[in-house]
């Protein structure tokens with residue numbers, strides 16, 4: 277289930293607000309400039325390759341490219357057996373920005389994004405079918421969990437320029 281918890285920073289022990297209704301979450305995020313959509317998706321078969329996954333969602337990807345000027349898309353997946361899972365998780369857990377939007381569509385599995393907004397932090401757990409667009413230069417971090425297990429489409433303006441700029445601020449998860 278897609279969920280949004282809002283924490284007061286730095287007092288993070290109890291959320292100030294928790295939302296579990298998709299439309300409520302999407303409209304609250306929209307008021308903060310973050311786009312959340314839900315797309316139809318079917319869980320990919322075990323042998324589905326990136327091309328097949330991109331092909332299944334080509335219409336929605338094309339729409340976003342037209343709307344926002346994105347130029348390319350690829351597929352990222354992480355499994356609980358991934359040799360680098362701990363290192364990758366630690367990297368994603370550091371607060372960072374990008375000079376372009378972070379656009380993710382969850383094809384399978386789930387992941388949790390954290391986006392600070394003033395003295396609050398939005399904790400958004402996305403599941404299969406969720407498309408999230410975090411605007412360029414918005415600080416955020418991501419938790420894929422101790423045993424990550426997801427497949428996601430990434431959509432870019434310029435994949436070469438898509439690097440994280442780390443803020444060094446303290447995070448939680």
Ligand SMILES: [Fe+2]
Pocket residue numbers: 372373374378416440
């Ligand atoms: Fe990011």
